[in-house]
Amino acid sequence: MATFLSGGHSLFFREQAPPKGQTKYGFKSLKIVIVGAGIAGLTTALAFRNTGHDVTVLERYAGPQNIGGPIVITANAARVLFDLGLDEIWEEKSEKDVQKVNHRRYATGEVLASLDTKKADDAYGFPTLRFARFRLLCILEEVAKERGVKILYDHNVISVSYSVIPWVSCSNSFFIKDVDLIVGADGISSVIRQTIAMENPIKTASHRTTYNINIPRSMVADDPELVEFIKSTNFWLGPQRVLIALNMSDLDDKLNLSFGTHDEEGVEGEWFQQGDLELVRQKFADFDPRVLKLLDIAEAVEAECYICRLSDVSPLKEWSKEKVVMVGDACHAMLPLLAMGASQSIEDAKCLAMCIDKAYLKKRPLTEGLQIFEILRKPRTAFLVGRGREEAEKWYMGDGTEQRARDQRIKDTSFFFPPQNWDGKHIDNPPEGEGHLLGSVYDQGFNVIDHVSGSKSVC
């Protein structure tokens, strides 16, 4: 733990939200409505509530959905969660069994590179956190409610107005008017995006599909050939197919298997569609025999198999219109290979709250704060959307000369890890032509709080 106390961060400070109606700066609270109680929505709610704003979150589902796999919160986003006073969630709740991240050859399981997670955490100064998405949502929900955020489930937003007096309306006839700021955190199929950005194409379905299967870690642990998988994260890279195995000890002690194929099956943003386990077995028949043993376990316990088409959102011209703004997947969904989707939505949350508070304190129009938010966030997220696409090409590469060169590079320089000679300085702007080495420093070493504070353009 001591490692993370460096750098002047008061990690054990749990922020107390000011009393209702007043911000911590003594000004009247803003009335903020957030659409969507995903990771982006709940983190944004916390960031605004921490400085004393009056926050309501509207969510179409009846509560957090116990579906989907794990979510990786990289060091750059863990930094924000700690700043929001959520450091205890790492101490108490996150997956901590994982000691290695291994990249493997698909057919033999040969390890191409093995990353020591502790070393990476030390290098970036903050840990990478691993949660089942459902567990993380439950934690964020609990803390948000405890701090006075109002969360209304079963509230499906159908339209918002960005007129002089913004309002939000739901399919159950619920209506909120006189809102100071509306935040669209409603994911890849965002309704808010349709209001703000009339441009097309906005959602880009990839030619990649993922089959999500959860199996009991206890059964994996019982097999001497498989037991190493419950202490490590593993990626098998095969031609047009990838398997990612991530531990979720925090959700009924499960190992999540995410089988990625080069298909056009499933629907983007739809995580509830049933997939076919037998089809997965056929598609991965030439993989490491231990992968097939993992599938045997899935069959033995009759595990659910969910199928989803991976997709992203091409960079948009506008993220806001008057007092309506988007955060998270709604404005920059990215392919999951960099594990940056949730982490970027967490950075957005902090950045947006800081930009709005600065504008408000300086008695500037809130729209000025929104413009600055866009200026600060667009280059980074557009770069990562692009990098997600590039990584997908590399990971799903067919066998041959290029694949051998890729594997050699993985052996020489582990993914996700800063280069040996990294001086510890953050990179504030997307690196050009530096390969993935500095790419990972830009991804995970980034400090959004300093980035906003240090920005000359913040109002």
Ligand SMILES: Cc1cc2nc3c(=O)[nH]c(=O)nc-3n(C[C@H](O)[C@H](O)[C@H](O)COP(=O)(O)OP(=O)(O)OC[C@H]3O[C@@H](n4cnc5c(N)ncnc54)[C@H](O)[C@@H]3O)c2cc1C
């Ligand atoms: C059910 C589900 C399962 C997922 N599983 C995985 C997974 O296994 N692996 C992975 O990498 N990513 C998964 N994701 C995506 C991942 O959570 C996001 O990429 C990332 O966390 C960024 O989150 P976000 O909050 O911007 O968007 P999301 O996580 O998509 O959250 C958006 C929220 O807005 C709500 N919403 C949407 N429209 C409306 C509306 N009109 N009115 C009110 N509420 C609305 C949604 O119900 C959802 O709760 C999943 C998303 C969902 C919704």
